[in-house]
Amino acid sequence: MRPQATFEREPARRIFASEFRETRYQFKEDDDEKSPNYVIFPTGIRSNRIFIVGTLTEKQRQGDQNIFYRGRVIDPTGTFFIMAGSYRPEAMQQLARIEAPAFVAVVGKPNLFVTQEGNCLVSVNAESITVVDRETRDLWVLDTARETLDRLDALGTTADSRKAQEEYGTQPEIYRKIVYDALSQVQM
Amino acid sequence: MNLSEVTERISRKLESSGAQPDRQKIESRLRRLVEEFGVNVAEAERTVTGDLAREHNLPNLGSSSSDLRPINEIAPGEWVTIEGKIVSLTPSISPSIAQNGIIADSSGAMRFVVWSRANAPAMEYGHWYRIESAVVDEYRGSPNLKIHSGTTISQMEKDVPLLPSITPSAELTPGVGSVRAKVIQDWDVLHERMLQTGLLGDESGTIKFVIWKEEGKEKLELDTVYNIYYATVDEYNGRLSLTLNTAMYIADEGDIEVGRNETEIQGALVHVAPGSGLIKRCPVEGCNRSLSRQNYCPVHEIQSNFRYDLRLKGVLDDGERARNILIQRDLVEKLTGITLDEAISIAESNPIGMDEIFYRVRNAVLGRYYTCSGGEFAGRMLVDSCVPVTFKPEELAALLNRAGGEAA
Numbered sequence: 001m002r003p004q005a006t007f008e009r010e011p012a013r014r015i016f017a018s019e020f021r022e023t024r025y026q027f028k029e030d031d032d033e034k035s036p037n038y039v040i041f042p043t044g045i046r047s048n049r050i051f052i053v054g055t056l057t058e059k060q061r062q063g064d065q066n067i068f069y070r071g072r073v074i075d076p077t078g079t080f081f082i083m084a085g086s087y088r089p090e091a092m093q094q095l096a097r098i099e100a101p102a103f104v105a106v107v108g109k110p111n112l113f114v115t116q117e118g119n120c121l122v123s124v125n126a127e128s129i130t131v132v133d134r135e136t137r138d139l140w141v142l143d144t145a146r147e148t149l150d151r152l153d154a155l156g157t158t159a160d161s162r163k164a165q166e167e168y169g170t171q172p173e174i175y176r177k178i179v180y181d182a183l184s185q186v187q188m
Numbered sequence: 189m190n191l192s193e194v195t196e197r198i199s200r201k202l203e204s205s206g207a208q209p210d211r212q213k214i215e216s217r218l219r220r221l222v223e224e225f226g227v228n229v230a231e232a233e234r235t236v237t238g239d240l241a242r243e244h245n246l247p248n249l250g251s252s253s254s255d256l257r258p259i260n261e262i263a264p265g266e267w268v269t270i271e272g273k274i275v276s277l278t279p280s281i282s283p284s285i286a287q288n289g290i291i292a293d294s295s296g297a298m299r300f301v302v303w304s305r306a307n308a309p310a311m312e313y314g315h316w317y318r319i320e321s322a323v324v325d326e327y328r329g330s331p332n333l334k335i336h337s338g339t340t341i342s343q344m345e346k347d348v349p350l351l352p353s354i355t356p357s358a359e360l361t362p363g364v365g366s367v368r369a370k371v372i373q374d375w376d377v378l379h380e381r382m383l384q385t386g387l388l389g390d391e392s393g394t395i396k397f398v399i400w401k402e403e404g405k406e407k408l409e410l411d412t413v414y415n416i417y418y419a420t421v422d423e424y425n426g427r428l429s430l431t432l433n434t435a436m437y438i439a440d441e442g443d444i445e446v447g448r449n450e451t452e453i454q455g456a457l458v459h460v461a462p463g464s465g466l467i468k469r470c471p472v473e474g475c476n477r478s479l480s481r482q483n484y485c486p487v488h489e490i491q492s493n494f495r496y497d498l499r500l501k502g503v504l505d506d507g508e509r510a511r512n513i514l515i516q517r518d519l520v521e522k523l524t525g526i527t528l529d530e531a532i533s534i535a536e537s538n539p540i541g542m543d544e545i546f547y548r549v550r551n552a553v554l555g556r557y558y559t560c561s562g563g564e565f566a567g568r569m570l571v572d573s574c575v576p577v578t579f580k581p582e583e584l585a586a587l588l589n590r591a592g593g594e595a596a
Contacts, residue, residue, distance in 0.1 A: 009503060009510040012458045051456050051505065053555065105555020107458045128459070130554040138579050139557045143456070145587045147507050180591040188581045 012051035017078035044161025053140035260296030300333035330363035356392035389446030455506035465546035
């Protein structure tokens with residue numbers, strides 16, 4: 001157990017939607033109820049928080065007793081499914097206020113859900129959602145491209161990335177292509 | 189002299205080299221030498237240590253303690269022989285300690301302790317001594333020379349002037365260090381045993397210092413440059429500080445352009461913490477703490493003559509590390525476009541009051557990219573410059589090249 005003084009907040013990883021959608025592997029470091037739930041992304045890094053910027057295209061209010069909002073956030077590679085429930089009232093109210101379409105920045109926790117048929121649904125439990133501008137979206141694409149390329153370069157050199165290779169059989173060329181295509185959609 | 193203590197020492201020494209000695213065997217051998225053969229304890233210790241070292245195939249153990257070693261090469265766990273000058277003696281804090289201070293040679297300096305039980309001759313300030321078979325352990329994260337009953341101390345006929353080497357404050361490590369620095373802040377003393385505390389700065393950065401009350405100790409003058417020789421460098425919660433009670437300090441000519449331990453980080457603002465936005469501060473001079481909603485100061489209780497302030501406590505995250513940052517009023521005004529006066533009038537006329545400012549500040553900055561620079565203090569960056577990151581086409585081009593490479 002690490003002492004309080006050295007507590008470090010988990011960084012928010014940058015990831016494109018098409019990689020996020022492939023995420024299947026999650027684990028806990030120990031059995032303690034409070035220990036964080038991590039996922040390992042196909043390009044080989046653990047994460048329990050992500051930062052994404054994209055276009056909110058749709059939001060829906062759901063549930064009667066336990067109200068929550070669902071939203072779709074699009075980046076150049078695909079779609080993130082966002083959830084904001086009453087256990088995080090701030091994020092829920094932020095989302096309730098935003099009219100789609102809008103550029104939004106979302107900080108949240110990766111969430112994996114396996115259906116009875118064995119399908120894995122990947123979504124983001126939002127901690128916060130704010131309206132941003134197009135420039136912020138472009139900066140995020142560059143940032144995420146850089147982080148993804150760094151991870152690809154480090155593939156096989158860290159325990160987490162070897163685990164990713166084992167779990168996903170990650171093919172770096174596919175992800176390089178995704179990064180390239182995402183960057184191509186940003187206007188010079 | 190207690191033989192079980194010697195036994196313990198020999199066992200530990202062997203264990204630190206990976207052997208697993210039998211304590212009973214060690215003690216019976218010692219007893220035999222001391223009681224049956226009248227060997228003195230120090231000699232018995234050396235003999236038994238040497239014998240066991242050979243038996244456990246540890247050739248270095250028996251002999252190494254008699255080879256003369258430079259002080260800066262010594263690591264905790266070693267038995268050593270050194271020659272050094274007593275450059276500082278500090279009053280003993282416990283009856284079990286006869287003397288403590290700092291011993292130095294041309295390579296460096298180290299704190300030492302002479303146990304009362306060692307019955308060692310008192311060493312004098314400014315003299316050179318040869319110290320044989322002392323043991324070095326770790327005390328508060330730095331090496332410390334222990335002089336025990338098996339240690340031989342002999343005064344030397346030597347008087348070589350020592351010039352302590354000055355270390356930039358950013359490169360100090362726990363132990364003993366000498367700096368040339370300027371007194372840049374003189375803080376309020378909060379402890380009755382403390383003479384002075386504040387901040388020293390040199391070209392490489394700043395470091396906290398403390399002088400405890402002690403006869404003959406003088407305060408440092410603000411804005412004056414000092415040569416400080418043989419201060420004790422302590423580490424607490426990952427931060428270093430200098431204790432000047434062991435040190436000799438002399439005011440020096442000239443001035444120093446104090447380097448600020450500035451770091452720069454670029455990242456996304458991923459969290460705006462409670463306590464951001466419009467806050468109330470305690471009006472008592474020198475307090476400035478933020479008040480609760482009921483105008484309560486943790487020290488000065490209810491203060492209704494508070495003054496307002498704007499600030500931002502948040503987390504700037506570059507994807508690798510999330511860092512706490514604190515941004516002061518003028519920068520918050522610039523980043524959000526809300527001045528303090530506007531914030532006050534909005535808060536006073538709005539049904540949710542100060543919360544309205546929190547939301548406005550949050551909505552203006554959360555999720556955006558910034559480059560912040562400033563100094564670290566207590567795990568938080570005190571930001572003195574913060575600018576929004578702008579899109580640079582050349583970065584896009586570079587990344588396209590990197591991603592596309594040959595495929596493009």
